[in-house]
Amino acid sequence: xxxxxxxxxxxxxxxxxxxxxxxxxxxxxxxxxxxxxxxxxxxxxxxxxxxxxxxxxxxxxxxxxxxxxxxxxxxxxxxxxxxxxxxxxxxxxxxxxxxxxxxxxxxxxxxxxxxxxxxxxxxxxxxxxxxxxxxxxxxxxxxxxxxxxxxxxxxxxxxxxxxxxxxxxxxxxxxxxxxxxxxxxxxxxxxxxxxxxxxxxxxxxxxxxxxxxxxxxxxxxxxxxxxxxxxxxxxxxxxxxxxxxxxxxxxxxxxxxxxxxxxxxxxxxxxxxxxxxxxxxxxxxxxxxxxxxxxxxxxxxxxxxxxxxxxxxxxxxxxxxxxxxxxxxxxxxxxxxxxxxxxxxxxxxxxxxxxxxxxxxxxxxxxxxxxxxxxxxxxxxxxxxxxxxxxxxxxxxxxxxxxxxxxxxxxxxxxxxxxxxxxxxxxxxxxxxxxxxxxxxxxxxxxxxxxxxxxxxxxxxxxxxxxxxxxxxxxxxxxxxx
Numbered sequence: 001x002x003x004x005x006x007x008x009x010x011x012x013x014x015x016x017x018x019x020x021x022x023x024x025x026x027x028x029x030x031x032x033x034x035x036x037x038x039x040x041x042x043x044x045x046x047x048x049x050x051x052x053x054x055x056x057x058x059x060x061x062x063x064x065x066x067x068x069x070x071x072x073x074x075x076x077x078x079x080x081x082x083x084x085x086x087x088x089x090x091x092x093x094x095x096x097x098x099x100x101x102x103x104x105x106x107x108x109x110x111x112x113x114x115x116x117x118x119x120x121x122x123x124x125x126x127x128x129x130x131x132x133x134x135x136x137x138x139x140x141x142x143x144x145x146x147x148x149x150x151x152x153x154x155x156x157x158x159x160x161x162x163x164x165x166x167x168x169x170x171x172x173x174x175x176x177x178x179x180x181x182x183x184x185x186x187x188x189x190x191x192x193x194x195x196x197x198x199x200x201x202x203x204x205x206x207x208x209x210x211x212x213x214x215x216x217x218x219x220x221x222x223x224x225x226x227x228x229x230x231x232x233x234x235x236x237x238x239x240x241x242x243x244x245x246x247x248x249x250x251x252x253x254x255x256x257x258x259x260x261x262x263x264x265x266x267x268x269x270x271x272x273x274x275x276x277x278x279x280x281x282x283x284x285x286x287x288x289x290x291x292x293x294x295x296x297x298x299x300x301x302x303x304x305x306x307x308x309x310x311x312x313x314x315x316x317x318x319x320x321x322x323x324x325x326x327x328x329x330x331x332x333x334x335x336x337x338x339x340x341x342x343x344x345x346x347x348x349x350x351x352x353x354x355x356x357x358x359x360x361x362x363x364x365x366x367x368x369x370x371x372x373x374x375x376x377x378x379x380x381x382x383x384x385x386x387x388x389x390x391x392x393x394x395x396x397x398x399x400x401x402x403x404x405x406x407x408x409x410x411x412x413x414x415x416x417x418x419x420x421x422x423x424x425x426x427x428x429x430x431x432x433x434x435x436x437x438x439x440x441x442x443x444x445x446x447x448x449x450x451x452x453x454x455x456x457x458x459x460x461x462x463x464x465x466x467x468x469x470x471x472x473x474x475x476x477x478x479x480x481x482x
Contacts, residue, residue: 004119005029007048009039010081011057019052022108023115036060043069043076050118052111055082055089063089066096077118081106085143087151091184094155101155103148140176141324142317146309150177153306158184163256165241165301166279168308171355174279175239177306182235187275190234195227198243205248210255212264228261228272236274241301242282242293253297276301311352311359315439316475318347321356325363334367342377345446350384408436438473441466445475 006028008019016032023030031047033039036057042048051069053062066078080093085103093101099118102111140147140154154177157164164181166174175194182192200208211226227236238244244252255261256276260269278301287293311318322339330336339347352358362383366375412432441459448454456466469475 003027003029004049005031005047006050006052006115007039007042008032008052009034009036009057009062010052010054011035012054015054015081018108019111022112026112026115028115034058036062036065040065040068043073046073048076050115051076051078052115053078053080055080055084055093063092063096066093066098070097079111079114079118085148085151087140087154087180090151090155091158091180095158095184101152103143103151140173140180141321142314143320144309144314144317146314147317150306150308153304154180154184157181157304159186161186161275163275163301163303164277164306165304166277166306166308167284168279168281169310169355170281171357172308172310173356174281174308175237177308178235178237178239178277178279181277182237182275185235185275187234191231192235192237193227193231194237194239196239198240202245202248205245206251207264209248210251210261210263211266213266223263226263228255228274229270231274232271233273234275236276238276238278240280240282241278242280242284242287244293246292246294249294249297253294253300256297256300311355312439315348315442318359319344321359322347322363325360326367328360329364329367334364335373337363337367337370337373337375339375339380340377342449343375343380345442345450346377346380346384349443349446408432437469438475441469441473442475445470 006019006023008016008023008030010016010019010032011034013034016034020030020032031042033042034057036053036059039051039053043051053065055062062080062082066080069076069078077099078097080089080098080101081104082089082093082101083104090101099121100114102114140150158181164178166177168174178194179192182188195208197205207224207226209226209228211229212224214223238252251261255272260271262269284293284298284302288295288298311321322344326337326339347359354361362380365383366379370379372379441455444455444458445452448458452466452470453463456463459466461469
């Protein structure tokens with residue numbers, strides 16, 4: 001029996017060595033190269049059963065190689081690895097025909113699992129390629145593990161029209177997710193129409209959604225198109241779906257079941273040619289238990305659930321977000337600003353009740369109100385105090401009046417619920433430990449002003465152990481500390 005052959009292309013020798021050893025131990029033959037040209041020659045010669053390729057290589061972008069591979073050998077699966085772990089990389093890899101996208105640094109167990117699935121799974125019919133490359137812009141920012149999961153879900157959904165439910169606190173970017181799903185999906189040529197259920201008076205919601213005929217009610221002097229008609233051929237984003245009144249829930253359920261609707265005061269059915277993306281900050285399961293949201297509608301909408309984490313759960317993304325917003329306000333004409341490393345650490349100790357929106361507003365204020373080019377930690381503390389009423393961010397237990405064990409239990413319950421709802425959850429033990437360990441170490445370092453000896457003593461860790469954890473968890477550290 002011939003062993004499957006995996007072709008690996010990566011200009012990093014250490015990654016080639018690690019993959020050769022890991023794949024070899026798992027029973028695969030491995031051929032490695034540092035460039036795209038050799039990989040392409042092997043593919044042309046009929047070599048290999050699976051390709052694992054990096055994106056950035058000396059002679060060619062790995063993403064540009066995928067369509068050529070798929071045209072020449074449609075059955076050859078391609079797994080893409082990249083340190084450019086952004087939504088755009090995941091979307092491009094998926095749209096060009098990659099079987100899977102893995103951000104670097106990757107987990108070897110996950111990579112081996114992907115290789116096994118790739119070689120065992122029948123290849124589906126190829127989806128039509130997007131017309132040209134997606135525009136190089138980043139609708140979502142962040143490289144945390146939580147955001148990587150979201151990028152991969154969005155990338156997979158670009159080839160499907162499934163209904164999506166986005167759940168997250170106010171300010172986490174739920175509409176950005178909805179727009180990304182539309183902009184890179186099958187319906188990108190159609191309209192994107194958004195409606196906020198919480199902003200529409202109850203008595204007007206049905207008219208807003210489904211339209212009305214002339215004379216349907218007092219003041220209806222003309223026929224009015226509803227959002228379903230306006231979004232025909234595209235995407236309808238139902239924001240704050242948890243605030244939809246019961247009578248509108250009933251009509252929406254009927255539309256989802258039957259695929260058509262009637263206008264208020266109308267009789268002729270109208271075809272509902274839209275993709276639905278819903279969003280809420282509420283716990284809809286609790287709303288179901290309290291009788292304010294229909295359970296059958298929930299399951300119609302919750303086909304693919306996406307949970308957007310609050311900013312306090314992905315504090316490693318704060319530096320890249322802050323720099324992105326400062327660049328953005330500079331492009332709008334405000335002065336250029338940078339943050340000192342102490343200021344960046346201060347940002348990472350804040351609880352961010354307003355999430356990413358609060359961080360963006362803070363960056364705008366800093367650019368507009370402060371003359372100095374480099375913003376200090378003292379300025380950050382002053383701004384946060386004026387907007388929260390306290391100079392220091394209290395520990396989470398003081399904010400939420402919740403014991404640590406209870407908070408951890410609540411988050412584990414959310415992880416498990418997400419897994420039952422169909423989100424691709426893996427290695428939950430490692431993820432939960434990492435999500436507790438990372439902020440613990442970051443905030444301890446911030447409290448010791450970056451002194452690793454003091455931080456190790458506070459944590460009860462050996463200094464070398466702390467250094468390893470800082471490296472493994474990719475925790476930003478002030479230069480010259482320790």
